[in-house]
Amino acid sequence: MQQRVFNFSAGPSTLPLPVLKEIQQNLLALPGVGASILEISHRSSTYDEIYESAVANIRQLLELPENYHVLFLQGGATTQFSMVAMNLLQGSEQSAEYIVTGVWGKKAAAEAMKEGSARTAWDGAEENYVRVPYRGELELDPYAAYVHFTSNETIHGVEWQEEPWLDQGVLVCDASSNFLSRPIDVNRYGLIYAGAQKNVGPAGVTIVIIRDDLLEGIPDGLPIMFDYRTHVKKDSAYNTPPIFAIYTIMLVTRWLLDEIGTLEKMQLQNRKKANLLYELIDESGGFYKAHVNTGSRSSMNVTFNITEAALEAEFLKQTQIHKLVQLKGHRSLGGLRASLYNAMTVEGVRALRDCMREFMAVHG
Amino acid sequence: MQQRVFNFSAGPSTLPLPVLKEIQQNLLALPGVGASILEISHRSSTYDEIYESAVANIRQLLELPENYHVLFLQGGATTQFSMVAMNLLQGSEQSAEYIVTGVWGKKAAAEAMKEGSARTAWDGAEENYVRVPYRGELELDPYAAYVHFTSNETIHGVEWQEEPWLDQGVLVCDASSNFLSRPIDVNRYGLIYAGAQKNVGPAGVTIVIIRDDLLEGIPDGLPIMFDYRTHVKKDSAYNTPPIFAIYTIMLVTRWLLDEIGTLEKMQLQNRKKANLLYELIDESGGFYKAHVNTGSRSSMNVTFNITEAALEAEFLKQTQIHKLVQLKGHRSLGGLRASLYNAMTVEGVRALRDCMREFMAVHG
Numbered sequence: 001m002q003q004r005v006f007n008f009s010a011g012p013s014t015l016p017l018p019v020l021k022e023i024q025q026n027l028l029a030l031p032g033v034g035a036s037i038l039e040i041s042h043r044s045s046t047y048d049e050i051y052e053s054a055v056a057n058i059r060q061l062l063e064l065p066e067n068y069h070v071l072f073l074q075g076g077a078t079t080q081f082s083m084v085a086m087n088l089l090q091g092s093e094q095s096a097e098y099i100v101t102g103v104w105g106k107k108a109a110a111e112a113m114k115e116g117s118a119r120t121a122w123d124g125a126e127e128n129y130v131r132v133p134y135r136g137e138l139e140l141d142p143y144a145a146y147v148h149f150t151s152n153e154t155i156h157g158v159e160w161q162e163e164p165w166l167d168q169g170v171l172v173c174d175a176s177s178n179f180l181s182r183p184i185d186v187n188r189y190g191l192i193y194a195g196a197q198k199n200v201g202p203a204g205v206t207i208v209i210i211r212d213d214l215l216e217g218i219p220d221g222l223p224i225m226f227d228y229r230t231h232v233k234k235d236s237a238y239n240t241p242p243i244f245a246i247y248t249i250m251l252v253t254r255w256l257l258d259e260i261g262t263l264e265k266m267q268l269q270n271r272k273k274a275n276l277l278y279e280l281i282d283e284s285g286g287f288y289k290a291h292v293n294t295g296s297r298s299s300m301n302v303t304f305n306i307t308e309a310a311l312e313a314e315f316l317k318q319t320q321i322h323k324l325v326q327l328k329g330h331r332s333l334g335g336l337r338a339s340l341y342n343a344m345t346v347e348g349v350r351a352l353r354d355c356m357r358e359f360m361a362v363h364g
Numbered sequence: 365m366q367q368r369v370f371n372f373s374a375g376p377s378t379l380p381l382p383v384l385k386e387i388q389q390n391l392l393a394l395p396g397v398g399a400s401i402l403e404i405s406h407r408s409s410t411y412d413e414i415y416e417s418a419v420a421n422i423r424q425l426l427e428l429p430e431n432y433h434v435l436f437l438q439g440g441a442t443t444q445f446s447m448v449a450m451n452l453l454q455g456s457e458q459s460a461e462y463i464v465t466g467v468w469g470k471k472a473a474a475e476a477m478k479e480g481s482a483r484t485a486w487d488g489a490e491e492n493y494v495r496v497p498y499r500g501e502l503e504l505d506p507y508a509a510y511v512h513f514t515s516n517e518t519i520h521g522v523e524w525q526e527e528p529w530l531d532q533g534v535l536v537c538d539a540s541s542n543f544l545s546r547p548i549d550v551n552r553y554g555l556i557y558a559g560a561q562k563n564v565g566p567a568g569v570t571i572v573i574i575r576d577d578l579l580e581g582i583p584d585g586l587p588i589m590f591d592y593r594t595h596v597k598k599d600s601a602y603n604t605p606p607i608f609a610i611y612t613i614m615l616v617t618r619w620l621l622d623e624i625g626t627l628e629k630m631q632l633q634n635r636k637k638a639n640l641l642y643e644l645i646d647e648s649g650g651f652y653k654a655h656v657n658t659g660s661r662s663s664m665n666v667t668f669n670i671t672e673a674a675l676e677a678e679f680l681k682q683t684q685i686h687k688l689v690q691l692k693g694h695r696s697l698g699g700l701r702a703s704l705y706n707a708m709t710v711e712g713v714r715a716l717r718d719c720m721r722e723f724m725a726v727h728g
Contacts, residue, residue: 204606223446242568
């Protein structure tokens with residue numbers, strides 16, 4: 001077996017080793033089936049069990065009420081940028097409000113504007129995305145069709161610690177990079193969507209959770225694959241679903257339930273991991289600098305830089321030697337980024353912290 | 365290792381065993397990378413090499429001219445039913461012609477009609493889809509934006525032996541269930557799309573091949589993920605692509621090149637396999653009956669039934685005992701169906717033929 005690295009990639013990202021081992025063990029033939037997970041029909045009882053188990057695990061972890069549907073779609077969160085607006089805004093006389101705390105929220109708003117009357121209600125771009133808005137800054141149309149926010153912005157590392165405050169109306173959330181990393185108050189949401197490739201699976205499947213009453217307002221005549229009702233009616237199998245990706249979600253959520261237990265416990269572990277790095281950064285006397293303001297810092301994506309920027313190339317060389325990889329920041333922000341999704345171990349984060357400490361001792 | 369069955373599923377379907385073994389071997393860590401294929405970034409050189417190799421293999425197999433682009437998209441062929449019409453028909457004053465030789469063509473036409481002036485030019489429904497049209501029956505608008513056909517209809521087992529005859533205009537093809545099973549004259553096509561889960565990979569990725577000049581007519585303002593130009597510009601990685609599915613395509617197409625050689629050779633093998641069954645059916649003195657007329661029979665999906673229909677349940681029991689599975693016909697047609705995609709071995713088809721022969725000897 002090849003040696004595995006500590007992979008801090010922002011996504012697709014590291015997966016739990018027991019999950020990978022189970023996939024590997026059964027890759028040629030699922031027990032009792034005689035065919036690979038890559039070869040089975042989506043109209044088979046084998047697939048039905050996998051699908052139902054994946055849905056049940058997600059329902060259990062989020063304590064999802066009966067009136068929410070769990071869908072597995074394709075096309076990533078970017079496809080949802082359009083689908084949300086096609087389903088909830090197109091043909092409506094209401095507007096939609098977008099709270100933009102990073103690059104992904106901005107892209108979501110741009111796609112919604114093609115479909116109807118969408119407005120950027122707040123945009124942190126001028127400050128280069130270092131925080132979520134203060135409560136007093138937000139002036140939201142109480143009659144909006146929905147209010148959209150991005151619960152964690154992967155590139156700048158801005159995370160909402162709780163949901164935006166709404167008097168009324170429907171909250172829609174792109175939760176791609178912190179889905180199932182912490183508990184949420186699901187009843188506050190109308191729709192949640194998340195690409196799987198951060199916390200819950202491989203690239204190639206998007207989870208959509210939608211409240212039942214929102215289906216009633218969907219305009220007729222949408223392309224059949226872009227109408228949420230199609231997928232609700234057909235249990236996400238109107239056409240061939242991405243079976244392998246759903247299977248992996250089933251295994252990852254089972255690991256979460258069996259090995260971690262609850263989203264409360266997952267959150268504690270995720271905060272502990274992130275604090276290992278944020279504390280070192282804050283106590284580095286300015287050698288390292290966090291990008292995001294306290295209070296908006298992400299537990300998933302720790303964005304920082306070395307004040308003496310010329311040292312970053314050497315830092316990346318050192319981390320590589322220690323098998324700590326994918327620490328370069330996104331090209332649009334620069335600097336460094338450590339992504340600490342659910343499957344990143346405390347051991348991995350400690351190894352990174354130790355490497356950062358050592359690097360500072362030599363170069364600080 | 366679990367014993368593997370002979371899997372005649374219509375899709376997702378059997379894959380080459382050497383491909384499954386390679387996936388299994390490297391599932392925990394790709395050689396020299398230290399992370400699983402499920403964990404690597406789509407902005408990594410590892411992914412770039414996989415993507416480029418998959419594209420190069422497809423180009424080589426199809427002898428694709430420079431002015432065609434190869435895309436890997438999500439959402440299955442059903443998403444293409446809409447995307448084709450959004451990109452090539454929406455906003456155009458021309459119409460689109462749909463030649464319907466089965467269920468999938470009918471669905472494609474229905475989605476196109478939502479986007480513009482699409483017309484069913486021929487429909488084999490009245491005869492319950494037993495053939496492609498005769499040349500003289502086809503009256504196609506020479507000024508149509510495009511003419512759409514389904515090169516192989518998976519459910520009824522109707523396959524075009526060659527492309528529909530066109531004086532001029534653009535040929536658009538849903539090749540989902542016979543893509544890379546035989547050579548085609550690519551220059552006759554404007555656009556080809558195919559879900560991967562029959563001949564080339566797992567569910568979760570759709571191959572689209574589009575001629576460069578068609579990009580010029582695409583209307584502005586489409587949702588960014590549904591505009592072919594987005595994916596051409598960004599090498600199918602505008603957002604996170606379905607990496608694992610593309611990796612599997614790379615391995616399957618490499619297997620095709622290394623183990624089979626060319627699409628001509630693949631076609632010979634596929635015809636040989638199909639003929640093993642069609643000959644037995646035709647020589648069974650009416651015990652078995654093929655659904656499709658000679659001349660339109662599919663090499664991929666052999667649809668047939670037992671004239672004494674009450675015997676079919678017993679037949680399925682017998683095949684199951686011989687580890688021959690997924691032979692039940694699609695619920696909309698009934699009867700039996702053996703799908704013989706590229707990865708189905710001659711050995712597997714012989715085993716099925718022998719079982720059919722034995723069953724007839726006992727019950728005929």
